[in-house]
Amino acid sequence: MKNRVLGIFPVVCSLAMAAGVVYAEFKKGYYSPAELGSLRQAAPIQLLPDANYQVSAYPVPAVDLIPGNGLQDVQIYCNTCHGPRYITMQPPLPAATWEAEVDKMNKTFGAGIPEDNTKRIILYLQGHYTAENRNQ
Ligand code: HEC
Secondary structure, X not given: OXXXXXXXXXXXXXXXXXXXXXXXXXXXXXXXXXXXXOOOOOOOOOOOXXXXXXXXXXXXXXXXXXXXXXXXXXXXHOOOOOOOHHXXXXXXXXXXXXXXXXXXXXXXXXXXXXXXXXXXXXXHHHHHXXXXXXXX
């Protein structure tokens, strides 16, 4: 009995290896070097001739910043890398922290906001988003 099992074992192994080789041959074409690093494009979706489709702006909820002097500067300069929600989602920050925050956007993250506008933005944030005056 033991001899028979030992006799069958190499046969089973050979069959498994042969199956592996055949499978690898079969799959080989898909990974040809010409295709390395390329992404296959998704098949175009099939539009139904009798369906209604609508294309519109991605719905991003508007962020209401408190009206005031400097708001326009914030909308222009603080909206390029991230939305103004970054301002409203902060807890009320001390005035010095707002100044440091805008400083960080300019110096660390390279916002490059002109000096005049930077000053107005800092005053705006200090005037509306500190513990003493934030009401929204
Ligand atoms: C050049 C790109 C850029 C501009 C312009 C920019 N930010 Fe940022 N801001 C960042 C990056 C990067 C982070 C940190 C990474 C993150 O959380 O997305 C960040 C984070 C913040 C945060 C979260 C707190 C923190 O420090 O991580 C606040 C608040 C913020 N920005 C306010 C502002 C204000 C106010 C302005 C306008 C004066 C502004 N940002 C303009 C790049 C920018």
